[in-house]
Amino acid sequence: MADPRAFISFDFDHNETEKNLFVGQSKNSKTPFSIEDWSSKSSLPQTQWEKLIKEKINKCNMLIVLVGKYMASATGVAKEIKFAKDQNIPVFGVYVGGADSSSNLPDGLQRNRTISWDWGKIAAAIDQMMDEGKNK
Template sequence: MADPRAFISFDFDHNLTEKNLFVGQSKHSKTPFSIQDWSSKASLPQSQWEALIKSKIGKCNMLIVLCGKTMASATGVSKEIAMAKEQDVPIFGVYIGGANTTSNLPSGLQRNRTITWDWDNIAAAIDQMMTEGKNK
């Protein structure tokens, strides 16, 4: 697939700026994917939010989790990871906002699938995701 679709999962309360920078930089990098900003634009009842986000994740080739320092409190991110796993959508994480290998990760995200914010590494991770899960 020439232009894989990635759903970006992030801590809305703490990492919106980094998400916007990540999306913006991805448009001007050699990273071969498109980001769909399918986050909910309005507050919804939990059941509606879950149905909407699950549907959007299912339409993507991968879930990229932006991992900041406060990920332990990001319950929505953990739910998005669980939704991706239910639908066989491959997942990897990217450290942002000063987070590193000693930072907490959201439930369900593996440390060995979380990388630094480097476009060469991200491109390699995307290539790998396109050989896993529902992309096989």
């Protein structure tokens, strides 16, 4: 199979820098996955945004949530997790921006599926995701 595709979910208001760093580093890591920047480029009415994001998530093998310190205020992230789960797409999280195991998680993301930003651990999580959900 070609490199698995990952949809990156993140708190646009607080973690856009970390998202850009994550995407950039992923291109230079030995981690075998592709990230498409499918975030909405403009503000859309809620129903249009939901339809667009559901379609984009459905084209992926997994959803990776970049978990920052302010996830409780990131309502779009919780919706993206729900969309992924509704489509049987596996989800895991990566702590960014000073967040850690004591930080709030968005609704739908399990603590035992959220890891530190370590490319070895991320590669292992990606391998695990490829044996779960719609990827089986």
